Amino acid sequence: MTSSIGIIGVGEIASACVDGLCARPDHPRFFLSPRTAERAARLAEAHDRVEVCASNQEVVESSEMIVLSVLPGQVGSVLADLDIPGDRTVVSAVAGVSTEALTPLLPHDPTLVRVIPLPAVRERRGVTAVFPAHPATEEIFDSLGGTVVAADEAQFSTLSAATATMSAHFAFLTGIADWLEAQGWSRADAEHFVRGEFGGLATALEDPNTSLSDLIPAHETPGGLNEMLRAEWMDEDNRARLARALDHVHERVTGSSTSG
Numbered sequence: 001m002t003s004s005i006g007i008i009g010v011g012e013i014a015s016a017c018v019d020g021l022c023a024r025p026d027h028p029r030f031f032l033s034p035r036t037a038e039r040a041a042r043l044a045e046a047h048d049r050v051e052v053c054a055s056n057q058e059v060v061e062s063s064e065m066i067v068l069s070v071l072p073g074q075v076g077s078v079l080a081d082l083d084i085p086g087d088r089t090v091v092s093a094v095a096g097v098s099t100e101a102l103t104p105l106l107p108h109d110p111t112l113v114r115v116i117p118l119p120a121v122r123e124r125r126g127v128t129a130v131f132p133a134h135p136a137t138e139e140i141f142d143s144l145g146g147t148v149v150a151a152d153e154a155q156f157s158t159l160s161a162a163t164a165t166m167s168a169h170f171a172f173l174t175g176i177a178d179w180l181e182a183q184g185w186s187r188a189d190a191e192h193f194v195r196g197e198f199g200g201l202a203t204a205l206e207d208p209n210t211s212l213s214d215l216i217p218a219h220e221t222p223g224g225l226n227e228m229l230r231a232e233w234m235d236e237d238n239r240a241r242l243a244r245a246l247d248h249v250h251e252r253v254t255g256s257s258t259s260g
């Protein structure tokens, strides 16, 4: 595995990666940007071989692989201040900023890989999209839960669009709790019940031998209540609206620029 990883942008997703990787006793050394001092200090205190550098450039000097995990609107100014040698690998987690947009910001032409890590990497259960194929990057993210490698950047961006569905999932669960509350349940009981109902379904998702479409009949009785709700709620119109909403997000992520 890569022996040293630098992190520029020690935010939510990068710290989830560091926590996840540091669960392995043989984890790489980490060199963190000093910008988010409190979070970087927590990571350095929690794990062996994790150091906070004096500057972003020191992160670059110390690391074989540099994970770039700032917000899309920050990436231009962050890279303008850095000199990244051509023998480094830059792994960009920055959403929606294409290789074409990043390349002019990396004049020494380091290897550039794009990834979409998800928060579950912290528990080593996050499947990360990677483009292009890059064995060292895949090894890192395989150890955090798995990877899918896109054949081209257009295909990669479809997974970026798919990640936009997470909060809608929670909005769906909130809608069920809202309905229960409107029927007279306390908010606490309604939420407790919905959390239990859906938390229990995670196990079904973990079985790779059952396709998602097979999980539908596995969770309904013919002519039963689940079938009734699904047919009325997730009808053709609703599925088409979901596909259209994904199209719109996809259009947004593919029309990217470094100004985010």
Ligand SMILES: NC(=O)C1=CN([C@@H]2O[C@H](COP(=O)(O)OP(=O)(O)OC[C@H]3O[C@@H](n4cnc5c(N)ncnc54)[C@H](OP(=O)(O)O)[C@@H]3O)[C@@H](O)[C@H]2O)C=CC1
Residues within 6 Å of the ligand: 008, 009, 010, 011, 012, 013, 014, 033, 035, 036, 056, 069, 070, 071, 072, 074, 077, 078, 093, 094, 095, 116, 117, 118, 119
């Ligand atoms: N969260 C997620 O689930 C996912 C996020 N992403 C992408 O990953 C990137 C990071 O997201 P996330 O972790 O959620 O965002 P955060 O806002 O939590 O993290 C961004 C970090 O970058 C730091 N930063 C800003 N400017 C600089 C700088 N000049 N030098 C060093 N660090 C700097 C910020 O510090 P400060 O707070 O001081 O500004 C902050 O700690 C984004 O592009 C996002 O789109 C991709 C997949 C999933």
